[in-house]
Amino acid sequence: MTDQKSSAVSADFSRICGLLEKKITIFKDFMSLTILLKNMIREHNVEAVEMMIAQRHDHIVFINRIDDEIRMIRETNPPYEAMLNSEMRKRIQSLLKIVENCINKTMRLNRDCETAAEDELHKLGNGLSRLGQRGQSFKGYAGKSWEPRFLDVMT
Numbered sequence: 001m002t003d004q005k006s007s008a009v010s011a012d013f014s015r016i017c018g019l020l021e022k023k024i025t026i027f028k029d030f031m032s033l034t035i036l037l038k039n040m041i042r043e044h045n046v047e048a049v050e051m052m053i054a055q056r057h058d059h060i061v062f063i064n065r066i067d068d069e070i071r072m073i074r075e076t077n078p079p080y081e082a083m084l085n086s087e088m089r090k091r092i093q094s095l096l097k098i099v100e101n102c103i104n105k106t107m108r109l110n111r112d113c114e115t116a117a118e119d120e121l122h123k124l125g126n127g128l129s130r131l132g133q134r135g136q137s138f139k140g141y142a143g144k145s146w147e148p149r150f151l152d153v154m155t
Helices: 002-042 046-076 078-083 086-142
Strands: none
Touching (some): 002 046
16 A cells, blocks of 8 residues: 555656646746747837737746646645655655746846837827927928018928
8 A cells, every 4th residue: 555655656756847847848848938029119110029928928828727637636646745855845845946946037037128118108108299399390390371481481
């Protein structure tokens, strides 16, 4: 009986480690996409921005599936964590630390990306505002019935 439990714990341990490693790989891809997204925002490449956002969404969905699988393993075998030996615990803690670092880096990159998007939106708003003011000046000028002073109408 204990051999079966030990074998099941070993299988669950291997499965969780594999899932965490996959999650780390996906997070690293997500970080790369986030850097590219920030660059595409600054370059005003709308098509690339849309593509990067869609790819990032796919990565988020995949990470959520991995989290669900890990949660399912942990819930179906509650005592499994108590049966891990110290080497197994160290391995899982090491992988979890890498995941945590990836999450923190991703959050920083995402904030940078949001800042870049806000900056570009602000620039666009200012540009549109100036364009609107020029349009008002032009409309005001065109609507006047007198001749402008800076044009020489005699020649």
